[in-house]
Amino acid sequence: MNTRLLNDFLTLSRANPDGLAPFSAPLASGGRIEVWDSGVLCVEPAPTVKGAKNEAAHKDIVISCGIHGNETAPIEMCERLLADIVSGRLVCAQRLLLIFGNLEAMNLAVREVEDNLNRLFCGQHGQQLESNGTLANKAGANKAVINKAVVKKTAVNKERVRAAKLEQYMARFYQARSGAKRLHYDLHTAIRPSKYEQFAVYPYMASHTYSRDLLAFLAAADINTLLLSHAPAPTFSCFSAQQFGAQSLTIELGKVMPFGQNEMGRLDRLQQCLTAELSEPSWQPPHFALTDLRVFQVCQEITKHSTQFCFHFSDDVANFSGFSPDALLATDGDRQWRVAEQEEAVVFPNAQVALGHRAALMAVVTELTDKMLC
Numbered sequence: 145m146n147t148r149l150l151n152d153f154l155t156l157s158r159a160n161p162d163g164l165a166p167f168s169a170p171l172a173s174g175g176r177i178e179v180w181d182s183g184v185l186c187v188e189p190a191p192t193v194k195g196a197k198n199e200a201a202h203k204d205i206v207i208s209c210g211i212h213g214n215e216t217a218p219i220e221m222c223e224r225l226l227a228d229i230v231s232g233r234l235v236c237a238q239r240l241l242l243i244f245g246n247l248e249a250m251n252l253a254v255r256e257v258e259d260n261l262n263r264l265f266c267g268q269h270g271q272q273l274e275s276n277g278t279l280a281n282k283a284g285a286n287k288a289v290i291n292k293a294v295v296k297k298t299a300v301n302k303e304r305v306r307a308a309k310l311e312q313y314m315a316r317f318y319q320a321r322s323g324a325k326r327l328h329y330d331l332h333t334a335i336r337p338s339k340y341e342q343f344a345v346y347p348y349m350a351s352h353t354y355s356r357d358l359l360a361f362l363a364a365a366d367i368n369t370l371l372l373s374h375a376p377a378p379t380f381s382c383f384s385a386q387q388f389g390a391q392s393l394t395i396e397l398g399k400v401m402p403f404g405q406n407e408m409g410r411l412d413r414l415q416q417c418l419t420a421e422l423s424e425p426s427w428q429p430p431h432f433a434l435t436d437l438r439v440f441q442v443c444q445e446i447t448k449h450s451t452q453f454c455f456h457f458s459d460d461v462a463n464f465s466g467f468s469p470d471a472l473l474a475t476d477g478d479r480q481w482r483v484a485e486q487e488e489a490v491v492f493p494n495a496q497v498a499l500g501h502r503a504a505l506m507a508v509v510t511e512l513t514d515k516m517l518c
């Protein structure tokens with residue numbers, strides 16, 4: 145009965161976006177699937193020796209998708225992975241936490257309903273947003289009583305509740321044991337076309353060192369463009385990296401399309417790599433050359449402060465389009481953003497973001513050397 149429910153787990157989850165009672169089902173391979181909530185399930189592989197710890201399962205892997213509801217290609221790919229696991233075509237040798245993020249937004253075919261879920265991690269879900277777009281922590285909550293007009297949003301909406309729950313599920317998953325290699329792939333698609341169709345965002349690393357294995361994984365999946373973040377951010381991948389020491393990436397897999405209209409063949413390579421990583425304990429991505437990777441470093445962040453905010457380039461500019469030194473990029477009242485001395489590429493430009501949110505990242509070409517890998 146429970147196995148039948150898993151056959152259409154996403155439909156079940158979307159029909160119950162506010163929560164599902166936990167249940168579990170055995171897998172034919174000997175492991176089991178535990179449903180923790182709508183859109184959240186954990187695959188526990190079979191122990192190799194009855195009653196003993198599974199030595200082969202040395203990785204704890206989180207795959208998340210649909211953190212933005214209209215980014216459907218990764219959602220469809222994750223459904224395929226799950227169908228393979230449920231049917232036994234893919235026998236998981238590693239622990240897996242699979243997350244379909246924003247179910248309400250999926251149902252409405254929108255990026256977000258009230259709040260951008262991918263700006264609510266690292267505890268941001270517990271903060272209040274003032275009408276000027278700045279964040280006030282809970283200690284300042286009495287401002288709402290003193291001047292009701294100041295506070296635009298209360299700290300509670302569905303995305304904030306979901307972010308808090310997802311943080312708890314991540315803790316439950318990773319903290320179930322120590323010593324495992326922790327991985328997190330947060331899968332997205334971009335609003336605009338991109339000069340390099342698939343790319344990854346590496347969350348900020350204070351150490352300025354980057355996982356060789358993670359980069360090799362990207363290369364194996366034919367994702368050859370990497371953007372290194374310049375600062376911590378309230379994103380899901382930054383949360384897992386900072387909070388749990390996971391090797392995490394946000395992976396962008398092409399442009400946003402409605403369900404059923406994605407060219408899924410473009411995600412085959414990534415799906416094959418994930419399948420291999422999940423099912424073959426000794427799988428290693430093949431050796432890769434650093435020179436095969438196109439690397440960008442974020443050099444400035446453009447923030448929308450007011451409704452006057454606008455870009456000074458056209459709406460159809462693709463991600464990674466280059467701008468010459470000193471070019472005017474955006475203005476917001478008296479503020480302006482220009483390219484510095486070296487050509488800069490624009491990533492994720494979006495003038496429609498909420499006040500106080502990032503409206504674009506600007507990046508310069510850089511290189512990674514062996515010394516920067518760990």
Ligand SMILES: O=C(O)CCC(=O)N[C@@H](CCC(=O)O)C(=O)O
Pocket residue numbers: 212262332333334335336345377379381394492493494
């Ligand atoms: O195309 C866009 O403007 C946004 C696509 C997207 O959702 N990207 C993520 C990147 C997260 C990160 O910086 O790691 C986001 O903006 O949340």
Ligand SMILES: [Zn+2]
Pocket residue numbers: 211212215262332333
């Ligand atoms: Zn996204």
